[in-house]
Amino acid sequence: MDNPYLELTEVFNRGRLRAVLSSGQAVVVHQLAVMSKDGDWILREESETFRHVLRVLAERGARYRFGAPLDSRWLAGGWSSHLEHRWDGLRLRTDFVSRPPRISPRELEAIWREAEELEIPVVGLDPLAALKKTNREKDYAVIGELARRMPSVRSRLLYSRSARDLMKLADAHPETVRELTAERPLLAVCGRRRDEVETALDAERRALMRANEERLAAYAEASRSWAASWPSVVKEISGSTLTEAHRIVVRRAEGVLPFAPLTGESP
Amino acid sequence: MEDEFLSEEDLDLRNLPWEEVVAYWNLWLRQAQATNHLDEPFYSHGVFVRDPAVPLPEGADADDS
Numbered sequence: 001m002d003n004p005y006l007e008l009t010e011v012f013n014r015g016r017l018r019a020v021l022s023s024g025q026a027v028v029v030h031q032l033a034v035m036s037k038d039g040d041w042i043l044r045e046e047s048e049t050f051r052h053v054l055r056v057l058a059e060r061g062a063r064y065r066f067g068a069p070l071d072s073r074w075l076a077g078g079w080s081s082h083l084e085h086r087w088d089g090l091r092l093r094t095d096f097v098s099r100p101p102r103i104s105p106r107e108l109e110a111i112w113r114e115a116e117e118l119e120i121p122v123v124g125l126d127p128l129a130a131l132k133k134t135n136r137e138k139d140y141a142v143i144g145e146l147a148r149r150m151p152s153v154r155s156r157l158l159y160s161r162s163a164r165d166l167m168k169l170a171d172a173h174p175e176t177v178r179e180l181t182a183e184r185p186l187l188a189v190c191g192r193r194r195d196e197v198e199t200a201l202d203a204e205r206r207a208l209m210r211a212n213e214e215r216l217a218a219y220a221e222a223s224r225s226w227a228a229s230w231p232s233v234v235k236e237i238s239g240s241t242l243t244e245a246h247r248i249v250v251r252r253a254e255g256v257l258p259f260a261p262l263t264g265e266s267p
Numbered sequence: 268m269e270d271e272f273l274s275e276e277d278l279d280l281r282n283l284p285w286e287e288v289v290a291y292w293n294l295w296l297r298q299a300q301a302t303n304h305l306d307e308p309f310y311s312h313g314v315f316v317r318d319p320a321v322p323l324p325e326g327a328d329a330d331d332s
């Protein structure tokens with residue numbers, strides 16, 4: 001039995017590794033929960049990858065949704081590209097990034113290295129937990145459960161959302177807690193009362209949610225002109241093949257959507 | 268006692284053989300299509316929140332996502 005997101009992952013990676021399944025559908029592959037109907041992939045930042053993915057989606061009659069062009073100049077700046085098509089009565093949304101948030105260049109390299117060894121190229125537990133530090137409450141429940149699946153004590157200490165689990169871990173591994181406290185300041189209170197650890201967990205979650213909101217607000221501000229012109233872009237690409245639409249979207253985005261808004265690079 | 272994050276149903280997923288996981292996944296995706304009209308302009312991944320070319324569904328707040 002096949003699944004549309006597994007099938008797309010296989011086709012995206014035909015011949016070589018280009019796309020790693022991420023976010024909600026990766027949570028399913030880890031057999032944790034089914035909670036998202038959209039697909040999300042991390043792509044290799046190479047023109048061959050973008051051409052291949054566009055070709056695959058063009059064959060399926062996909063169309064662009066509002067977003068950045070599927071082009072390394074924008075995706076290298078942290079933007080995301082969004083396409084959609086129908087498959088066997090399902091609306092399939094295919095979302096792409098090449099620089100996932102909260103993942104360092106070293107961690108991104110590790111994602112690619114580990115994916116090479118997997119039958120289904122999927123983001124591993126640690127980076128998946130980092131990706132889930134969004135502004136949505138439900139993602140913190142997923143992080144809590146992901147942490148329980150992590151084999152290393154270090155990872156569990158960095159990602160656990162349970163006061164009880166953290167207190168037990170801290171009690172058993174005080175040296176590791178000392179090593180990791182700079183990275184996760186909350187660990188400094190894990191030797192105290194449970195309600196204090198719970199309060200620290202709540203504060204940490206709220207801070208993470210705010211940080212992600214601020215990140216999204218920066219992209220929203222940078223895409224204000226692009227959003228204003230998008231309805232006319234939609235008219236222009238209406239009736240076009242995806243290949244033609246891609247050319248139009250790139251041309252229209254040039255000079256309007258800055259490549260790297262967080263570093264202040266101008267279009 | 269242990270802190271709980273997900274439902275029993277979700278946690279059972281890890282005990283299912285892979286074919287059953289995929290069957291449940293496919294069924295869930297099919298059932299989730301019933302809410303497509305409610306999330307048409309919104310995004311669940313990436314840096315965009317709302318598609319400016321798609322009208323908001325009735326009753327949705329402009330800040331919904």
